[in-house]
Amino acid sequence: MSENVPVLPAKNGGGRRTGLVVGAVVAVVVLVAALVFALTRPGTDDAAAAEEGATVVRLGTTDVAQPHWEILTELAAEEGIDLEIVGFSEYTQPNPALTEDEIDLNAFQHILYLADHNNNTGDDLQPIGSTLIVPLPLYSEKHEDVSEFTKGEQVAIPNDATNQARALFVLEEAGLITFTGEPKVPTPDDVDTEKSTVVVRPVEASQTAGLISDPDIAGVIVNNNFATDAGFDLDGYVFADDPSSQGAQPYINVIAARPDDVDNPAYQKIVELYHDPKVLESVVESSGGTAVIVEGYDAAKLKDVLAETQENLKAAG
Missing domain, CATH: 3.40.190.10 (Periplasmic binding protein-like II)
Incomplete structure (x- = not known):
């Protein structure tokens, strides 16, 4: 997974879609001399x-x-x-x-x-x-724009250190959270809850997609492969960072x-x-x-x- 601690520009979009999460793995066998x-x-x-x-x-x-x-x-x-x-x-x-x-x-x-x-x-x-x-998108079944999120709503994000940091940067770029300082690799502890709109809920990355229909969850940040396996409309995100950014x-x-x-x-x-x-x-x-x-x-x-x-x-x- 690559790379991460610069803040990337954002990309907007609307829509969302549910599905089942399927974890998978590959191994490749190569024949040579x-x-x-x-x-x-x-x-x-x-x-x-x-x-x-x-x-x-x-x-x-x-x-x-x-x-x-x-x-x-x-x-x-x-x-x-x-x-x-x-x-x-x-x-x-x-x-x-x-x-x-x-x-x-x-x-x-x-x-x-x-x-x-x-x-x-x-x-x-x-x-x-x-x-x-690939971009790291925020999906929602409840909202079509980041402006619709309300104070205290939960957003599920991947809990592994690197994807979690990127997900937090996505939410910051979307204007949904504010950090207490300027962390290079933020964690949920860096979120200023008083100044933020949403509350982050870290979960295993493969579980985020399945939580999109959870009544207690307003949005989910889902890695592209899990979104694909879950049948999401990949263009139907509420917000995403820009994968072509220099950062x-x-x-x-x-x-x-x-x-x-x-x-x-x-x-x-x-x-x-x-x-x-x-x-x-x-x-x-x-x-x-x-x-x-x-x-x-x-x-x-x-x-x-x-x-x-x-x-x-x-x-x-």
Whole structure:
């Protein structure tokens, strides 16, 4: 999940829609040269693959149902790469799985989320390619404009540190909350309740969409993949930040690897194929047109953004 502590400009819109939340996960298996495989991935299944001249690479994600993965699989097959889909159900799972060699890549997070993970765990997972950036919208079944929210109404937001900070910035930009100071990475404790219109209710990110029909909840801030799985009208938000802002670098979603694998040619091939027009068209379509594809960020530039973001988080912590 990427990147986050600048305040982004806002985008307005009206409407809302309910749905069920489905958590999901992906793993990708990539086949390449037997020599690379033998050096990187020992094991019974992998040994059999090596005998066939293949290397196994697993990529985890939280949006396994999205059609662009199938397209990527087909393109990879043309390059001698075989993709296999596995599963995680929560944001907290793919990074530990990557660290523990259960997978070889993941593609589910923005840079800020990765920075927070590295700071909290001592890991040094690195981005090797950019994917997309999407707005973080506020949806409501009760209101069509932020001006309709009244004092004391509750808004559900993701409770993980990085998405929570971004969600709070969205509510500040919408004029629904005020901070007591100028936090770089705000938490609910930074909200001035007396000066704010709404009360924030932090919940697990996958639960926010399901709360849109809760009579006690006036609005929900929902990550794009959960909104998609829940059947939301992705253009029917009340308010959202602007993913094309210059300050949005920490929100760039990335493909991440272990630090020693940043230059692995098989992994770099996956990054290249992700940016094939067929894949990108599907990504944008699946996002309801909300995704902004991020080009021009190689591993070195992404590494710099990650390092700066990690320092910002430490300073704020």
